[in-house]
Amino acid sequence: xxxxxxxxxxxxxxxxxxxxxxxxxxxxxxxxxxxxxxxxxxxxxxxxxxxxxxxxxxxxxxxxxxxxxxxxxxxxxxxxxxxxxxxxxxxxxxxxxxxxxxxxxxxxxxxxxxxxxxxxxxxxxxxxxxxxxxxxxxxxxxxxxxxxxxxxxxxxxxxxxxxxxxxxxxxxxxxxxxxxxxxxxxxxxxxx
Numbered sequence: 001x002x003x004x005x006x007x008x009x010x011x012x013x014x015x016x017x018x019x020x021x022x023x024x025x026x027x028x029x030x031x032x033x034x035x036x037x038x039x040x041x042x043x044x045x046x047x048x049x050x051x052x053x054x055x056x057x058x059x060x061x062x063x064x065x066x067x068x069x070x071x072x073x074x075x076x077x078x079x080x081x082x083x084x085x086x087x088x089x090x091x092x093x094x095x096x097x098x099x100x101x102x103x104x105x106x107x108x109x110x111x112x113x114x115x116x117x118x119x120x121x122x123x124x125x126x127x128x129x130x131x132x133x134x135x136x137x138x139x140x141x142x143x144x145x146x147x148x149x150x151x152x153x154x155x156x157x158x159x160x161x162x163x164x165x166x167x168x169x170x171x172x173x174x175x176x177x178x179x180x181x182x183x184x185x186x187x188x189x190x191x192x
Contacts, residue, residue, distance in 0.1 A: 003132070004131060004132065004135045007128075007132055007135045007136050007139060008135050008136075008138060008139035008142070009139065009190065010139070010190075011119075011135075011136050011139030011140045011142075011143055012139040012140070012142040012143035012146065013143060013146075013184065013187040013190060014187045014188055014190055015143075016143040016144075016146075016147055016184050016187075017115040017118070017119065017140050017143055017144050017147075018115070018143070018144055018147040018148070019143075019147050019177070019180055019181040019184045020181070020184060020185075021115075021118065023113075023114045023115040023118045024045075024113045024114060024115030024116075024144060026106075026109060026113070027041060027045075027106045027109050027110070027113060027148075028144075028147065028148055028151065028177070029151075029170075029173060029174075029177070030106055031103065031106045031148065031152075032148050032151040032152045032155055032173075033152070033155060034102065034152065035149065035152045035153065035156065036099075036102070037099075037102045037103055037152075038148045038149050038151070038152035039145070039148075039149055039152075040099050040102075040103065041103055041106060041107070041110075041148065042141070042144060042145025042146075042148050042149060043145065044088050044092070044103075044107065044110060045110060045113070045115075045116070045141050045144050045145065046138065046141030046142060046144075046145055047084075047088060047141070048081065048084050048085055048088060048110055048116055048141075049115070049116050049119055049137045049138070049140050049141040049144070050134060050137040050138045050141055051084050051137075052077070052080055052081045052084055052116055052119075052120055052137065053119060053120055053123055053133045053134055053136060053137025053138075053140075054130065054133060054134045054137065055080045055084070056073075056076075056077045056080060056120035056123065056124070056133070057123060057124075057128065057129075057130050057133035057134075058130065059076055059077075059080065060073055060076075060124050061130070064076065073121070073124060074117070074121070077117055077120045077121065078117060080120075081110075081111055081116050081117060081120070082111045085107070085108065085110045085111040088107070088110070089107055089108060092107065115140065115144060119136060119137055119140045120137075122136070123136050123137070147180065147184075150180060151173075151176065151177060151180065154176045154180075155173060155176070158172055158173075158176065
């Protein structure tokens with residue numbers, strides 16, 4: 001149990017997928033304009049990464065590795081991720097059309113979000129078992145959600161301030177993200 005908690009904490013904070021590994025930056029910067037959209041995308045990413053990690057582990061350990069088809073893992077993982085995102089997209093379109101509309105292009109971009117594929121491949125590389133893979137996927141999703149919600153909060157405050165003209169827009173957002181990345185480096189002492 002201790003190792004599972006350690007995996008979740010380390011993937012969420014110490015090795016944050018956005019602020020430490022710099023994966024998933026497109027949706028991180030694009031959706032973080034609104035708090036509700038950021039939190040909703042974060043929940044969708046948690047769901048997709050957790051399920052993708054579980055499915056990828058099962059497919060790799062039960063099918064690809066025993067058949068000597070390790071070389072197919074990237075293609076198989078991409079297909080699994082695409083299918084999961086389609087399920088989430090159909091669910092949101094039916095149950096929450098407003099949220100579906102506010103997420104716009106960034107919801108289908110989860111399919112191509114390198115963070116989702118990256119964690120599935122990292123789990124295989126680190127030889128995680130099923131439970132560890134699910135924990136790593138969940139922790140990564142939580143870390144992504146924490147980062148995007150924090151940036152959305154910062155951006156809402158930035159919009160209320162008088163920012164110098166050359167720094168308005170993307171420059172101040174990138175500076176804020178860089179400062180968040182530096183702040184998250186403080187978590188490196190959290191895990192031994």
